[in-house]
Amino acid sequence: MEHTSLLERILRGIALCVVVVFFMFPILWIVLMSFQTNDTILRVPPSFIFEPTLANYKALITGKLETSAASLEIHFLRNLGNSVLLSVGAVALSLLLGVPAAYAFARHKFRGSEDIAFTLLSFRFAPPLLVLLPLSLYFQKIGLADTYIGLIWVYQLICLPLILWIVRGYFEDISPDIEYAYRIAGHSWFTTFRKIALPLAKPGIAAAGLLAFIFAWNNFIFALVLASADKQPVTVGALAFVTASGIQYGQIASAIVLSIAPTLALALYAQRYLVEGLSLGAVKG
Amino acid sequence: MSNLTLSGITKRYAKETVLDQVSLSVDSGETLVLFGPSGAGKTVLLRLLAGVVDPDAGSVFINGEDMTGIEAEHRGIGMAFQNFALFPHMSAFDNIASPLTATRTDANSIKAGVHQVARLLKIEHVLEHAPRELSNGQKQRTALARALVGEPPVLLLDDPLRNVDAKLRFEMRLELPRLLRGRGATVIYVTQDYKEAMALGDRIAVLNAGIVEQVGTPEAIYLTPATLEIARLFGDPVINLYDVTVSATSQGRSVELSGVDIPLNNATSLNHGQACVLGIRPENISFVVQGANTSDSTIHSLPVEVEAETPLNEKIVTLAVTSGGREVLVSRPSGTPGPATGNALIDIKPGSIMLFDKSSGRRIDLSPAVGAHASTPDNSVSGQGVQA
Numbered sequence: 001m002e003h004t005s006l007l008e009r010i011l012r013g014i015a016l017c018v019v020v021v022f023f024m025f026p027i028l029w030i031v032l033m034s035f036q037t038n039d040t041i042l043r044v045p046p047s048f049i050f051e052p053t054l055a056n057y058k059a060l061i062t063g064k065l066e067t068s069a070a071s072l073e074i075h076f077l078r079n080l081g082n083s084v085l086l087s088v089g090a091v092a093l094s095l096l097l098g099v100p101a102a103y104a105f106a107r108h109k110f111r112g113s114e115d116i117a118f119t120l121l122s123f124r125f126a127p128p129l130l131v132l133l134p135l136s137l138y139f140q141k142i143g144l145a146d147t148y149i150g151l152i153w154v155y156q157l158i159c160l161p162l163i164l165w166i167v168r169g170y171f172e173d174i175s176p177d178i179e180y181a182y183r184i185a186g187h188s189w190f191t192t193f194r195k196i197a198l199p200l201a202k203p204g205i206a207a208a209g210l211l212a213f214i215f216a217w218n219n220f221i222f223a224l225v226l227a228s229a230d231k232q233p234v235t236v237g238a239l240a241f242v243t244a245s246g247i248q249y250g251q252i253a254s255a256i257v258l259s260i261a262p263t264l265a266l267a268l269y270a271q272r273y274l275v276e277g278l279s280l281g282a283v284k285g
Numbered sequence: 286m287s288n289l290t291l292s293g294i295t296k297r298y299a300k301e302t303v304l305d306q307v308s309l310s311v312d313s314g315e316t317l318v319l320f321g322p323s324g325a326g327k328t329v330l331l332r333l334l335a336g337v338v339d340p341d342a343g344s345v346f347i348n349g350e351d352m353t354g355i356e357a358e359h360r361g362i363g364m365a366f367q368n369f370a371l372f373p374h375m376s377a378f379d380n381i382a383s384p385l386t387a388t389r390t391d392a393n394s395i396k397a398g399v400h401q402v403a404r405l406l407k408i409e410h411v412l413e414h415a416p417r418e419l420s421n422g423q424k425q426r427t428a429l430a431r432a433l434v435g436e437p438p439v440l441l442l443d444d445p446l447r448n449v450d451a452k453l454r455f456e457m458r459l460e461l462p463r464l465l466r467g468r469g470a471t472v473i474y475v476t477q478d479y480k481e482a483m484a485l486g487d488r489i490a491v492l493n494a495g496i497v498e499q500v501g502t503p504e505a506i507y508l509t510p511a512t513l514e515i516a517r518l519f520g521d522p523v524i525n526l527y528d529v530t531v532s533a534t535s536q537g538r539s540v541e542l543s544g545v546d547i548p549l550n551n552a553t554s555l556n557h558g559q560a561c562v563l564g565i566r567p568e569n570i571s572f573v574v575q576g577a578n579t580s581d582s583t584i585h586s587l588p589v590e591v592e593a594e595t596p597l598n599e600k601i602v603t604l605a606v607t608s609g610g611r612e613v614l615v616s617r618p619s620g621t622p623g624p625a626t627g628n629a630l631i632d633i634k635p636g637s638i639m640l641f642d643k644s645s646g647r648r649i650d651l652s653p654a655v656g657a658h659a660s661t662p663d664n665s666v667s668g669q670g671v672q673a
Contacts, residue, residue: 177370180337183357184364185431186387199374 033253079237090155106171170204318486363437543609
């Protein structure tokens, strides 16, 4: 135990408060905004005291946006559904492809394995716009433009390298002896992969899957270019709130609250898998 | 019961040859200890046998059957790893049961098998624990139980006592031979500890830098080591080694150690001026007891000055220096008299010296025994031999 003086503890507390307020205030403000009308949001000076209203959420759920000028139709719930479908689909496909590939890269050093792994990683370096233009032309040719499958495919550029590189590291950390021991005990390599490698890399797979999900969920540019209105996720759909008669801050705020809810829930749920230490203690080196 | 043959096994990693043309055979039911320093290729050899690593050349035969291309799970081998390699996410029970679940589906028979071997190894009370909750000794026993439970005809034990404390190692060294013989399995046991090798092996194969340097019974390895390196590795305290030059005179060939000539009777293969290394085990040297008749022992008696004395449990090890500045380790049983300081005379037990060629490191056969001018027997501490 370190000995800390009272002053040190107070200073540390203050520093922590400053950091928390700095990062959490925007989120708090968004949540507050989502319960206000545009008028109360835009008053000067801003105030924490207001009469809360559920009008914003109601508008999002019914799909009818009442502005001062006219009534507008929005597809927020559909966008939310698209986001879920695209992100879950993309992450599922990435896990299906990426985890076995990560295992192969971790365990088998074949000719060019490093080059292939690096090429996959390099997808993350390229600015999205670089690939978007040729991709949208291709996709129109082969009929993948404006389809869920096409979008999930493109999302692999985001998810696959992430999962591959994170999970590979976890597989490399598992002592090969543990797998050898299971093989020698009389199990095939596939059973060994399922019963030994996968469970031991689970924290890594959960972490990589969660990160990939967040990246996919927050993606904007691919969906903006490659999807039409009915396939758009929330990130693109939120543009609809910028109307001719003004920006609907209240609805934007409530849309944001609704769209961060799934990722937040998932992060809280996956947290326990992110805790490492499962693999410690069995191997004495 | 299976016999096991390795023929011409070669394994390279990148440019480095880890195993070079290794050929060995182990009889059915025999325990062969594979002994060698770190990096000698012992672990790689076991992995080749187990089938998790493939050789670049050569073949493994189990019961005369060529195992080339046969996967690890079909070889019928049990193996215990040096680092235990327990499955961290499974309980000790599931760890031990893993070889059974591969072939059996009946839960009761699996349970019975696990409990039987657990009782034998005294770990029944920790079967429900995860590996991280086990002590090192329990982990080691769990790993051993996992190797034994399927009653494999071939058992590979990769230095299983390496990572356990000294007390447990001593206990297991006594317990293991009984355990292994009771099984009737063919065993290859890897170790770096020469005492373990002596205690457990029917035969010992010494592996050094990927080459099998000597295969023989523990006695043969200790008394007639093939090379200087083997002589150095077996024995505690370590063998005394001196650079000497052979001199050939009309009376025969001899070497000189700090002014004393040591005759080498049968030395026709030795040339005058040949550089050799003289090896004398510390337990074959004794202090000359004051007042005893030393007239016969002039040839072997060496004046030394005692530098330090280290009493160990069952023996006393003394470091002395000859007039020529050569350091001598002398080991004698506890309770026998000897000087703690000052000047003394030492005797070398006749017939116990070893001579190695300096350039090749190979032992030169000196039989019939040297030392015709033997010192009186009551002056010589009888060798502690292989029980050292």
